[in-house]
Every structure is written in C-alpha cells, then in structure tokens.
Amino acid sequence: MAPEITLLPASHVAASVALGCNDSTVLFAGCPELIGTPFPYGREEEVYGEGEDAEYVYKVIDGAVRTHKVLNDGRRQITGFHLPGDLFGFEQGEAHRHTAEALTDTKVLIFRRRGVERAAARSAEVACQLWGMATNNLRLAQDLTLLLGRRTATERVAAFLMEVDERLGGSGTFALPMTRRDIADYLGLTIETVSRTLSQLEEDGALQRPGGRRVSLRRARLRRVVED
Amino acid sequence: MAPEITLLPASHVAASVALGCNDSTVLFAGCPELIGTPFPYGREEEVYGEGEDAEYVYKVIDGAVRTHKVLNDGRRQITGFHLPGDLFGFEQGEAHRHTAEALTDTKVLIFRRRGVERAAARSAEVACQLWGMATNNLRLAQDLTLLLGRRTATERVAAFLMEVDERLGGSGTFALPMTRRDIADYLGLTIETVSRTLSQLEEDGALQRPGGRRVSLRRARLRRVVED
DNA sequence: CGGGTGGTTGATAATTCTCAATTGTTGTGG
DNA sequence: CCACAACAATTGAGAATTATCAACCACCCG
Numbered sequence: 001m002a003p004e005i006t007l008l009p010a011s012h013v014a015a016s017v018a019l020g021c022n023d024s025t026v027l028f029a030g031c032p033e034l035i036g037t038p039f040p041y042g043r044e045e046e047v048y049g050e051g052e053d054a055e056y057v058y059k060v061i062d063g064a065v066r067t068h069k070v071l072n073d074g075r076r077q078i079t080g081f082h083l084p085g086d087l088f089g090f091e092q093g094e095a096h097r098h099t100a101e102a103l104t105d106t107k108v109l110i111f112r113r114r115g116v117e118r119a120a121a122r123s124a125e126v127a128c129q130l131w132g133m134a135t136n137n138l139r140l141a142q143d144l145t146l147l148l149g150r151r152t153a154t155e156r157v158a159a160f161l162m163e164v165d166e167r168l169g170g171s172g173t174f175a176l177p178m179t180r181r182d183i184a185d186y187l188g189l190t191i192e193t194v195s196r197t198l199s200q201l202e203e204d205g206a207l208q209r210p211g212g213r214r215v216s217l218r219r220a221r222l223r224r225v226v227e228d
Numbered sequence: 229m230a231p232e233i234t235l236l237p238a239s240h241v242a243a244s245v246a247l248g249c250n251d252s253t254v255l256f257a258g259c260p261e262l263i264g265t266p267f268p269y270g271r272e273e274e275v276y277g278e279g280e281d282a283e284y285v286y287k288v289i290d291g292a293v294r295t296h297k298v299l300n301d302g303r304r305q306i307t308g309f310h311l312p313g314d315l316f317g318f319e320q321g322e323a324h325r326h327t328a329e330a331l332t333d334t335k336v337l338i339f340r341r342r343g344v345e346r347a348a349a350r351s352a353e354v355a356c357q358l359w360g361m362a363t364n365n366l367r368l369a370q371d372l373t374l375l376l377g378r379r380t381a382t383e384r385v386a387a388f389l390m391e392v393d394e395r396l397g398g399s400g401t402f403a404l405p406m407t408r409r410d411i412a413d414y415l416g417l418t419i420e421t422v423s424r425t426l427s428q429l430e431e432d433g434a435l436q437r438p439g440g441r442r443v444s445l446r447r448a449r450l451r452r453v454v455e456d
Numbered sequence: 457c458g459g460g461t462g463g464t465t466g467a468t469a470a471t472t473c474t475c476a477a478t479t480g481t482t483g484t485g486g
Numbered sequence: 487c488c489a490c491a492a493c494a495a496t497t498g499a500g501a502a503t504t505a506t507c508a509a510c511c512a513c514c515c516g
Contacts, residue, residue, distance in 0.1 A: 120355070127359055136320050179461095191462090195463060228300060409494085417472080420473075440480090
C-alpha cells in the first residue's frame, strides 16, 4: 500500500507540521479571522478546472493535489504537487489558469478568495504571509524551469527522486506517491523514458527497487548525477 | 539601430506607462515612502550574481535586464526578461538565486530590501502590491514551464515572437532586442535550432526578416503554429 | 481466475544537438 | 569612406537523445 504522501511546494510544510497547526481550520497560524471549510476529494477528483471562476483558494490538510495545464492536443505539464500545509489556487485574474486534481483521497480547507483578499487588504501581516508564499512558489517554479530547459532525462529523474525523498522525510527509502504518467508530465518526458531512466539508475547502483513504487536511494551517487 | 527595448514580466508595465510614473523614483504609484536611487548599468553588466547577499531590490526604468541560472558545466537558463516598470531581485531567503545582467544600457532604481520589507510590514497596501507582483511573476514562470516541458522548437519560437511583439507594442514589426544565445537560453534550445526554426518560419511565410534582427510577423499564421 | 491498469522493455523514428564551415553585421582605426 | 577585425547568425552533415509504437509482464481487485 503506497503511503498517502506527496511532493513539491514544500518548505513551510516542516514549520506547519512542527507547529501542529495542520488540522486547524485557519489559513495561517495566528490568523483567526480566516476560517476555512473542510472538504474531501476522492482519488483523481477535480478540485477546479482551468478557466473556471477562481472563487476559492485552498489549503491541503491531508493527501496531495497536483496542478497542471494541458494543450489542446492533450500534452500535459504538471506545474506542482501540493502537500499538507500548502496553499494553492491563488490567481491574479478572475479565472483559474490551471486544473487542480487530488492525487489520492485528500482533505482540503476551502476559503473564499474575496475573504482572503479583504483580510490581506486590512492586515499587513496577512498580506506579507501571502507575499512570502507567492515568492516561495515562484522560486520553485524557476527551479523547475531550469530543470526542464537545461537538464537531461537522467538528471531530471535523479533530481526528482531527491526532491521527493526530501519532502517525504529524507530517509532515502519511500514509495513514490504518483504514477509514471504524473512523473513524466512533471519532468517533461514520456513514461517510457522515465521508466528506462529508473532502470538505468538502478543498474548503475544509484538506487534499488524492492518492488512496486518503492525506491531506496543511494543519495551520494544520485547527487553526483545531478551535480549542479 | 536596434531599439532599446525588451521582453517579459509585462502586464503592469502598461499601467505604469499610462500613469506616467515610469520616471518617478518611487517603488509603486502612490507610495511616497519608498524612494529608490537611480543607477545605470552598461550593456552586459552584472547587476547581481547568484549567491550574493540580497541587500537590494530593483525596478527597471529604462533598458532591459535578464535573470538566469547556470549549471556548473555552463548550461544556462534565462528565467525572465525585465522591462521598464518591472521589479526584480526579490528573494525569500538571504541570497540571490539568480544572476541579473543588463541586456543593453539600462537605468534602474535601487531600493534597500529591508526598507521595502519594513514598508510591507507596516502597510497592507504595499504588501498587497508586492503579493500581486509575485503572483503575476509566478504565472509567467508557469507559462514558461509549459513551454519548456511540452512544446516543440517551432512552437517555442513562435510563442516567443508573439510575446515579444506584444510587449513591444503589438505592431507586428520590430527588432529582437536580444541575441540568439539569449533566445536559445530562454527557450531551452541551441542557437542553431533557433536560427533554423526562424528560417523555417520565414520559408513557411509566417514572418519576414528584412535584415539584422528585424522581423515582421504574420501573426495569424504564427498563432496557428502555437494553437494552444 | 480474469480483466484492467500501470509499468517495463525493445525496435525504430523523429527531433534536437554537436561540430564545422560560411556568411553577415557592426564598430573601429587608418 | 573603406578595410578589417570581432562577433553574431546561418547552414550543413552526422550523432545523440528522446519519442513513438508495440509487445509483454506484474500486480491488484473483483
């Protein structure tokens, strides 16, 4: 059984978990006026679709969500995986520019966007938190840009594995929480290339695959592959 | 003579220009407490380097700046071009995560980062503006992600040309303000592929090249190439 | 036990890169 | 104003990487 965990816009996750504010219904720690409504989504269920009115913003409580864009011929690019503690669904305009779907059974908090905006307009502290969150997401997006623009398939997969490991606790052994298709659509590759690359990394002794989606990383060797 | 203009994080540019606040020394319109110091950079001059302490943030007044990341073997990815009105250099941590360089002779305003942060902490309005700016940059970064992850060379170049056109006034005829190397490093391609793709687009009647970096777009045909 | 989904592997094709040669552009000093 | 140097851009041929198409395997769940 694969664990119910996932990947990407991390960083403040650690803090959230440490503070135990994860099952609070509040948008930020110490911000009692922004109360969200808990809401469950099933595996593969859509949270919102591209082009829909962006009436709500979301915070992951449990499970994981991916956001992606699709071209009209079906090519898909995943722009992020959102884990417990992560906020997603913020937009500058009126409409969502991505589709968001639950990777697995997931619980989120839903906040009225207008409410959040009003709170930000009133409280510099709230606005600063939102600013910091956006800046952080920007950094992650730019890291992905470098990965997609300038790294080989092997480097992409190795970097991905190390990132997942880190976000899942850094033990070096874990089960990948997403399908090959999700990995491929995140890394800008095909599922076949992802599969072959994993096999190659295993052959090179950079990881082991005891079965299923489980992997056990030889982190020193993987680091040498990425070597940025 | 190539115009002194450039490309990317646009959008509020229009507003800035319309308000004529471009040659003001203020960070945002209607924010008199944040005064920047004008500073000139020469062509190809570095504004800041990756890893440097992020003591200042910047606003372009005139000219253009690019921000990029490099891998240790020299592969480079440009993450954005910054035009008059654009802010850049914001970081979540203490250090810059990019290198910023002037594309051409450029004038910027320099603001102490601490000062901006203090102003944001005091004024919800300032913090909201900064939040909006970051969200906007995030959207642009995610668009680039889709481009790099899932589009062909031809689509990338066509999309790039249309974007430059739009940011340069939308006339359909202009001189590309950057070298082939800059274009390639922005689109995740080589200069040869960029060059060949431009030749192919010209052959297909999607644009004309009167000479030098000048191009004249057949926008309807280019749009059909991108067809998202 | 069987069907469906997800994952792996192989053979081949397509795209893009690399290396090399050539041409074009720009700026400078005679 | 011209010649030339230095750099930028184009083009070609061949190589490398990744995608595509197809077959097969494994596992899970009824």
